[in-house]
Amino acid sequence: MTRANYLFTSESVSEGHPDKVCDRISDEVVDAFFRAGAAEGLDPWGIRAACETLATTNRVVIAGEYRGPASVDEAVITDLTRKAIRDIGYEQDGFHWENAQVEVLLHGQSADIAQGVDAAGNKDEGAGDQGIMFGYACRETPELMPAPIFYAHKILRDLSTARKSGQGPAAALGPDAKSQVTVKYEGGKPVGVTQIVLSTQHLDPNLSSEDVREIVEPFIRNALPEGWISKETVWHVNPTGKFVIGGPDGDCGLTGRKIIVDTYGGAAPHGGGAFSGKDPTKVDRSAAYAARYLAKNVVEAGLADRCTIQLSYAIGVAKPLSIYADLTGGQVDPAKLENTLMEIMDLSPRGIRSHLDLNKPIYARTSAYGHFGRSPDEEGGFSWERTDLAAELRSALS
Structure with a gap:
């Protein structure tokens, strides 16, 4: 029996989260193969990429398999990696777009996999895996998404846009951040939030949790529907206190570790x-x-x-x-x-x-x-x- 009244929570992470840094680099590699292939007149149906990235303190390791234009070599991949890190905003001692060591370990796709995937003769192209x-x-949002994950994303996306503008109080924040929203449902419909969690890296080590809340609260209120935040809503902003060491310097990142964040926040x-x-x-x-x-x-x-x-x-x-x-x-x-x-x-x-x-x-x-x-x-x-x-x-x- 479907419940009508309940609480449901979803989380999101920013583009500067260690795992998301890795997702970005991996997808930049996929894009590079398609972009270079088109420029060189290669058949896009034949391009293959399976790229995994690991990031830690001033080090990025990129591994996987590919089939595509030879022009996407180690130098190109290293350059696009640095540009991605710079765009995210990392210029810190422990993780800097210019100083991080980048190791590229990509190699050709397995012939055993290729024979199953490629079209040949009367055989149509097969799935790349089981x-x-x-x-x-x-119907919870106009975008037809579950409300908890949609608003958890929106909070961080709005903060990122403000941070990258370099203006206003959000410029004091760093790239690494996480949000979590607990939504109250009545009659099966979302009507408000009971708990808000926001942890964000900040560049000034002297900022307190109260200082950070003063910066982020207007963005959170603007991101959520009017009336969803009440006097009973509980706030948790940087609940551990100082959050200066962030990104891959604070926690190792890997491609593909945020699959629930990527999809429906656990609602499906x-x-x-x-x-x-x-x-x-x-x-x-x-x-x-x-x-x-x-x-x-x-x-x-x-x-x-x-x-x-x-x-x-x-x-x-x-x-x-x-x-x-x-x-x-x-x-x-x-x-x-x-x-x-x-x-x-x-x-x-x-x-x-x-x-x-x-x-x-x-x-x-x-x-x-x-x-x-x-x-x-x-x-x-x-x-x-x-x-x-x-x-x-x-x-x-x-």
Whole structure:
């Protein structure tokens, strides 16, 4: 039985969090292969990348597999790594864009994997791995995202924009930050926040938690809907006290360790695979995007208040093994919806890449503040947030 009144919490982390630094670098590498490939006239369907990054005190290690333009060499990857770190804002003794040692250990993709993924003869392109992927959408925000994760992201994104402007009190903050929002639900709808957690790095070691709260509170209040913060809302701003040592100098970072932050904040299932550093033949990424795309269009079409889509794949196999739809607040037969979704969208890896136009350098922008609930952009980024299937779904199932 679905509960109507409850509390639910989600967290987010900023682009300067150690794991997010690694996600950004890994996705910059993927983008570099697509960008250079296009400039050199290479077939984008043949580009492959699986890039993992580790970051610690003034050291970055990049490892993985690729198939793409030879021009994306160690020097290019080192340069884009430094530019990413500088853009995030790290110019500290323990982690500095100019001084950090960068080690690049990328090598060619396994031939055993390639033979399963590549199209050949009568064989269509297969999935890059086995796995299950989930997509989710709900009516809690205009972006059809769960409210806790959406607002946890918004708080940090707004603070980052202010920090990077170099003006105002937010300029005193550092790149590393985490947020957490506990949302109160009544009648199944979000109505307020009971707890707010914000931990942010600050450059002045003399700032107290009270000083930091004075800086961040206006941004938090502006990010949340009017009336959601009350006298009963409990605040936890830098609850440990001083937070000067941050980023990879304070805590080792790895690609792919923030998969719940990247998706729905725990409000929906997760298949377990990370996104960043992977080209779109890897269904961990592309099929999760497709599942979100389908779920969002189902809700946009008015067929459900909440929709969860599961897709499953086997390595080297083109077609999904299964599709599952779970609906709340709709009158549509889920089995009929599943069949309809398979009919209106080719959910093979090649079909997904084609439908969502994923063979592009659009991935670095996804590496912080969530892969979902964003606006499609002119360069093709966040194409999975479009709602262009809603009318067709409504016509087929209403």
